[in-house]
Amino acid sequence: xxxxxxxxxxxxxxxxxxxxxxxxxxxxxxxxxxxxxxxxxxxxxxxxxxxxxxxxxxxxxxxxxxxxxxxxxxxxx
Amino acid sequence: xxxxxxxxxxxxxxxxxxxxxxxxxxxxxxxxxxxxxxxxxxxxxxxxxxxxxxxxxxxxxxxxxxxxxxxxxxxxxxxxxxxxxxxxxxxxxxxxxxxxxxxxxxxxxxxxxxxxxxxxxxxxxxxxxxxxxxxxxxxxxxxxxxxxxxxxxxxxxxxxxxxxxxxxxxxxxxxxxxxxxxxxxxxxxxxxxxxxxxxxxxxxxxxxxxxxxxxxxxxxxxxxxxxxxxxxxxxxxxxxxxxxxxxxxxxxxxxxxxxxxxxxxxxxxxxxxxxxxxxxxxxxxxxxxxxxxxxxxxxxxxxxxxxxxxxxxxxxxxxxxxxxxxxxxxxxxxxxxxxxxxxxxxxxxxxxxxxxxxxxxxxxxxxxxxxxxxxxxxxxxxxxxxxxxxxxxxxxxxxxxxxxxxxxxxxxxxxxxxxxxxxxxxxxxxxxxxxxxxxxxxxxxxxxxxxxxxxxxxxxxxxxxxxxxxxxxxxxxxxxxxxxxxxxxxxxxxxxxxxxxxxxxxxxxxxxxxxxxxxxxxxxxxxxxxxxxxxxxxxxxxxxxxxxxxxxxxxxxxxxxxxxxxxxxxxxxxxxxxxxxxxxxxxxxxxxxxxxxxxxxxxxxxxxxxxxxxx
Numbered sequence: 001x002x003x004x005x006x007x008x009x010x011x012x013x014x015x016x017x018x019x020x021x022x023x024x025x026x027x028x029x030x031x032x033x034x035x036x037x038x039x040x041x042x043x044x045x046x047x048x049x050x051x052x053x054x055x056x057x058x059x060x061x062x063x064x065x066x067x068x069x070x071x072x073x074x075x076x077x
Numbered sequence: 078x079x080x081x082x083x084x085x086x087x088x089x090x091x092x093x094x095x096x097x098x099x100x101x102x103x104x105x106x107x108x109x110x111x112x113x114x115x116x117x118x119x120x121x122x123x124x125x126x127x128x129x130x131x132x133x134x135x136x137x138x139x140x141x142x143x144x145x146x147x148x149x150x151x152x153x154x155x156x157x158x159x160x161x162x163x164x165x166x167x168x169x170x171x172x173x174x175x176x177x178x179x180x181x182x183x184x185x186x187x188x189x190x191x192x193x194x195x196x197x198x199x200x201x202x203x204x205x206x207x208x209x210x211x212x213x214x215x216x217x218x219x220x221x222x223x224x225x226x227x228x229x230x231x232x233x234x235x236x237x238x239x240x241x242x243x244x245x246x247x248x249x250x251x252x253x254x255x256x257x258x259x260x261x262x263x264x265x266x267x268x269x270x271x272x273x274x275x276x277x278x279x280x281x282x283x284x285x286x287x288x289x290x291x292x293x294x295x296x297x298x299x300x301x302x303x304x305x306x307x308x309x310x311x312x313x314x315x316x317x318x319x320x321x322x323x324x325x326x327x328x329x330x331x332x333x334x335x336x337x338x339x340x341x342x343x344x345x346x347x348x349x350x351x352x353x354x355x356x357x358x359x360x361x362x363x364x365x366x367x368x369x370x371x372x373x374x375x376x377x378x379x380x381x382x383x384x385x386x387x388x389x390x391x392x393x394x395x396x397x398x399x400x401x402x403x404x405x406x407x408x409x410x411x412x413x414x415x416x417x418x419x420x421x422x423x424x425x426x427x428x429x430x431x432x433x434x435x436x437x438x439x440x441x442x443x444x445x446x447x448x449x450x451x452x453x454x455x456x457x458x459x460x461x462x463x464x465x466x467x468x469x470x471x472x473x474x475x476x477x478x479x480x481x482x483x484x485x486x487x488x489x490x491x492x493x494x495x496x497x498x499x500x501x502x503x504x505x506x507x508x509x510x511x512x513x514x515x516x517x518x519x520x521x522x523x524x525x526x527x528x529x530x531x532x533x534x535x536x537x538x539x540x541x542x543x544x545x546x547x548x549x550x551x552x553x554x555x556x557x558x559x560x561x562x563x564x565x566x567x568x569x570x571x572x573x574x575x576x577x578x579x580x581x582x583x584x585x586x587x588x589x590x591x592x593x594x595x596x597x598x599x600x601x602x603x604x605x606x607x608x609x610x611x612x613x614x615x616x617x618x619x620x621x622x623x624x625x626x627x628x629x630x631x632x633x634x635x636x637x638x639x640x641x642x643x644x645x646x647x648x649x650x651x652x653x654x655x656x657x658x659x660x661x662x663x664x665x666x667x668x669x670x671x672x673x674x675x676x677x678x679x680x681x682x683x684x685x686x687x688x689x690x691x692x
Contacts, residue, residue, distance in 0.1 A: 022508070026507075026508050028141065028143050028262065029140070029141065029146075029510065030510060031262035031263070031266070032140045032141030032143065032178060032179075032262060033140055033175070033510050033512075034174075034175050034178075034266065036262060036263040036266045036267075037263060038263070038267075039266070044288065044291070045288070045291050045292065045295060045296065046296075046297065047295060047300070047394050047395055047397060047398060048295065048296065048297050048300040048301045048395055048398075049297075049398035049399075050297070050398070051397070051398050051401065052394065052397050052398070052407075052511070054291065054295070054394065054513055058172075058174045058175045058266070058269075058270070059171075059172045059173070059174045059175060059273070059279065060172050060175045060512060060514075061287075061291075061512065061513040061514075062510050062511070062512055062513070063394050063397070063510065063511040063512075063513055064508075064510055065397065065401060065407070065508065065509070067401075067508070068508040068509075068510070
C-alpha cells in the first residue's frame with residue numbers, strides 16, 4: 001500500500017480515494033461527483049498542456065485541475 | 078390559460094438529455110445542455126394527457142442538491158417548496174451509478190418520484206444490459222426507460238406520471254439510514270453503486286469509443302491540431318457557403334426598395350419621410366438581413382452540431398490550462414465560445430460561473446472575441462486585402478487568416494483576464510470539476526430546426542430591432558446638412574486625427590461609432606460616408622468593395638488596423654445593455670466598454686507607428 005495524492009497518477013493508473021481536504025462546499029461537490037472515500041478512480045487522459053487531467057470515476061469522466069487533484073489523497077494498489 | 082391539474086418537476090444531472098425529455102413531453106423546443114439562456118433560468122412547458130393539463134418545470138441540471146451553486150439552490154428550493162405534484166428524475170442509462178446518487182437525494186426530500194432512465198439507445202449501442210424492473214423493485218418508485226430523442230417510451234412516461242399523481246405508490250422505504258452530512262454523501266453513493274450494479278451490466282469496453290475519440294481530440298499530440306482543424310472547417314464552410322445566398326438575398330431585398338417607396342408615396346407621405354423610411358430604415362434592415370442571415374444559418378447549426386455531439390466540454394478541457402494561467406474560471410472557455418456566436422449571449426452565459434470575482438472577469442472580457450456580427454467584416458477585409466483572387470484557394474486562405482485573428486482574440490482575452498485577476502479582481506481561483514460527457518450522435522434534423530429557430534432567428538430578430546432605428550439615425554447624419562455639408566462629414570473630420578494616428582481615418586472610426594447598435598452595419602456606414610450617397614451603400618461583390626476602399630486611400634496597413642479594431646473595440650449596444658443588467662453596475666459596464674476600446678486604440682496606434690518606422 002502506498003499513499004499519495006490524485007495528481008500523482010499517470011494516465012492509465014488507478015487507485016482508491018482515501019480522503020478529500022477541501023473546504024466544506026467544494027468538498028461536498030466533489031463527493032457528489034463520485035470522489036467519495038473508497039471509490040475507485042483511474043486517470044484517463046491529460047489535456048494538451050498536461051493539466052487538467054480527466055479521471056474515470058463511477059462510470060463518468062470528470063476533469064480536475066492538478067491543484068485540486070492534489071487535495072484528494074489516494075491509496076495505491 | 079387554465080390552471081394545470083398537476084405540476085411535474087423535471088430534475089437530473091447535466092447532459093442526460095433532460096431538456097430532450099422536456100421537449101418531447103411538451104413539444105416545446107428548447108436547447109439541451111446546461112449553459113444559460115437554456116436551463117439555468119427555469120423553463121416551463123405544458124401538455125395535456127387524458128383530458129388533464131400538466132405543467133412541466135424544467136429545473137437546472139445538477140449533480141447534487143447540497144452544493145452551493147445557483148443551479149442547485151434553484152432545484153433544491155423548488156423541490157422543497159412542495160409546488161410539484163410529482164418529481165420526474167431523468168438519468169443517463171450509460172452512467173447510472175452517478176445519476177442514481179441524485180435520485181436518492183431527491184427521494185429523501187420529496188415524494189412521489191418517478192425515475193426516467195433515458196438514452197436507452199446509447200446504452201444499447203455500448204452493449205450495456207439494463208434490468209429496469211429490478212431497479213424499480215429495489216427503489217420502490219416507478220422506473221420508465223426512454224430514448225427521448227426518438228420519442229420512445231414517452232407514452233409510457235405520461236401514463237406512469239398520471240398514475241403517480243392520481244394514485245401514488247406508498248412512500249418508498251428510506252434507501253439509506255440517516256447519517257451525519259459527510260457520511261451521508263458516501264452512504265448515498267455506496268447505495269447508488271449497489272443499485273447500479275443490480276440494474277446494469279456494463280461491458281468493460283463499453284466506453285472504448287469515447288476514450289479513443291478523447292485521445293484524438295484532447296491529447297497532447299493531436300488535441301490542439303484537431304481543435305484548430307475543426308474550428309477552421311466550421312469557418313471555411315460558413316465563409317464559402319454564405320457568399321451566394323448573401324448576394325441573392327441582397328438582390329431580392331434591394332429590388333423591393335423602389336416598389337416600397339412608390340407605395341409609401343402613394344399613401345401620401347412626404348418625399349423626405351419616404352426617403353428616411355426607404356433609404357434609411359428599410360435599406361439598413363435589408364443589408365443586415367442579407368449579410369447576417371446566411372452566415373448565421375450555416376454557423377449556428379454547425380456550432381450546435383458540435384455542442385450536441387459533446388465536443389464543447391472538450392474545448393474547455395483543452396484550453397483550461399490557459400485559463401488557469403489567466404487566473405480565470407474553467408467555465409470561462411465555454412462563455413467565450415458562446416461569445417463567438419453573440420457577445421450578449423456570452424455575457425448572459427457567465428451566470429454558469431459561481432464565483433462573483435471570476436464571473437466579472439468573464440463578463441468584462443467576453444467582447445474580446447469577435448461575435449457573429451463582426452465575422453462578416455473580418456472576412457470581407459481579410460479576403461480583399463490579403464487573400465484576393467477568388468476560388469477555393471482564396472476562401473481557404475481567408476479561413477486560415479480568420480483563424481489567426483481568432484487565436485489573437487483568445488490570446489488577448491487571456492491576457493486581459495490575467496491583468497484583471499492580478500489587479501482590480503484579485504483573488505484565488507476557485508476549484509472546478511468539468512464533466513466530459515459521452516459523445517453522442519447528433520440528430521441533424523433536430524439540430525437544424527433548433528438552431529435555426531432558436532438561435533438564428535432570435536439573433537436576427539434582435540439585430541433587425543437595433544438596425545431599424547439605427548438606419549434612421551444614420552440616414553439623418555448623412556442627409557441633415559449644416560453649412561452645405563452633411564453632419565457626417567463634420568463628425569468624420571473631427572475624428573480624423575485619432576483615426577490617422579491609429580492607421581485608419583475619421584470615417585472608419587465614425588462608422589464604428591455609428592455601428593454601436595450592431596456591428597454588422599459598420600461597412601455599409603463606411604461606404605455611405607465614402608460615397609456621400611446618403612444611404613447605406615451596397616457593393617456588388619468583393620472586387621467592387623476593394624476598388625471602393627482603394628479609391629479612398631486604403632492600403633494593406635489600413636486593412637490590418639481595421640481588422641485589429643474590429644476585434645477590439647467597445648461592445649455593441651445589446652451587449653452593453655446585457656452587461657449592465659448582469660453586473661447591476663454602471664461602473665463595471667463602463668470598464669467593459671473602456672477595456673477593449675483602450676486595447677484596440679493602443680494596438681492600432683502601436684501597429685501604425687511600428688509600420689511607419691519600418692517604412
